[in-house]
Amino acid sequence: MTYETLLYEQDGIVLRITMNRPDKLNALTDTLLQELNAAFEQADEDKTVRAVVLTGAGRGFCAGADLAEGVAKGIGTGGFSFQEHLTQNYNPLILRIRALQKPIIAAINGAAAGAGMSIAMACDIKIAAESASFLQAFVKIGLIPDSGSTWMLPRLIGMTRALDMMLSGRKVSAQEALNMGLVTQVVPNEQLMDCVNQLAVEYAAAPTQAIAFIKQAVNFAATSTLEEALNKEAELQNKAGKTADNAEGVNAFLQKRPPVFKGE
Numbered sequence: 113m114t115y116e117t118l119l120y121e122q123d124g125i126v127l128r129i130t131m132n133r134p135d136k137l138n139a140l141t142d143t144l145l146q147e148l149n150a151a152f153e154q155a156d157e158d159k160t161v162r163a164v165v166l167t168g169a170g171r172g173f174c175a176g177a178d179l180a181e182g183v184a185k186g187i188g189t190g191g192f193s194f195q196e197h198l199t200q201n202y203n204p205l206i207l208r209i210r211a212l213q214k215p216i217i218a219a220i221n222g223a224a225a226g227a228g229m230s231i232a233m234a235c236d237i238k239i240a241a242e243s244a245s246f247l248q249a250f251v252k253i254g255l256i257p258d259s260g261s262t263w264m265l266p267r268l269i270g271m272t273r274a275l276d277m278m279l280s281g282r283k284v285s286a287q288e289a290l291n292m293g294l295v296t297q298v299v300p301n302e303q304l305m306d307c308v309n310q311l312a313v314e315y316a317a318a319p320t321q322a323i324a325f326i327k328q329a330v331n332f333a334a335t336s337t338l339e340e341a342l343n344k345e346a347e348l349q350n351k352a353g354k355t356a357d358n359a360e361g362v363n364a365f366l367q368k369r370p371p372v373f374k375g376e
């Protein structure tokens with residue numbers, strides 16, 4: 113598969129996906145959305161990929177929907193079907209990222225605005241460069257948060273802070289994002305990719321199936337009762353308990369040596 117608007121680069125068992133429209137801060141065109149959907153599908157199916165990094169080329173992470181392309185397609189005329197566009201392009205992407213059966217780390221190198229922020233928030237681990245920023249920009253153009261922001265943001269930072277960001281559309285710095293629990297870690301700009309690459313190598317060496325089950329259980333628990341969550345944990349623990357990596361983890365512990373997980 114070849115891509116026009118993103119880079120798909122595998123180094124050993126780590127895959128890096130780079131949104132690659134730097135002049136437009138990696139704003140999402142139809143092509144980029146289709147390619148992101150295809151790239152995540154490819155990454156999910158490829159058993160040799162055991163950790164994924166998502167980042168943006170140039171000085172931005174992702175500025176959300178490409179508004180120039182959007183206007184050319186009828187945004188602002190009242191005749192554009194946001195419902196169809198979101199349902200076909202954005203929603204599957206967010207669901208794919210959440211359901212990806214391996215860890216995904218967002219390396220947030222610059223502005224993450226609108227749906228670009230939603231994409232960053234959907235990733236499991238969020239490492240931001242000091243110069244990164246976060247904007248629920250939707251309201252600035254008379255739209256509502258989409259691509260999962262209404263679901264994700266209150267869960268990550270609480271309703272009060274989420275509504276502050278959503279209703280104002282104000283720019284939140286990396287440091288404020290860290291204080292709010294929106295990101296995992298903030299690092300100096302020049303250290304971002306080294307830090308993320310090192311983390312990705314560590315996550316890629318983890319018991320990949322257990323990681324997939326953890327994500328599945330947490331996704332499920334977000335909309336379930338305690339009793340349902342307990343049942344789901346029991347079901348998935350049963351599956352984890354049948355993996356070779358579980359046997360390896362237990363044996364390594366008893367033999368007082370580091371485990372060697374194979375993702376099996």
Ligand code: LHQ
Nearest residue numbers: 135136137139175176177178179180223225226227249250
């Ligand atoms: C852009 C964009 C952009 C095109 C920067 N589009 N060119 C879903 C479904 C369907 C449709 C509608 O929406 C959605 C969900 C959404 O995502 S809605 C929200 C869309 N995004 C925004 O409203 C954010 C717009 N961008 C900005 O507010 C600023 O660019 C930020 C704050 C992100 C960065 O500001 P600066 O660092 O000052 O950069 P800049 O504004 O100068 O942008 C650099 C270039 O990128 C510039 O192009 P140019 O050719 O003039 O150098 C911008 O026009 C272009 N660009 N965002 N979303």
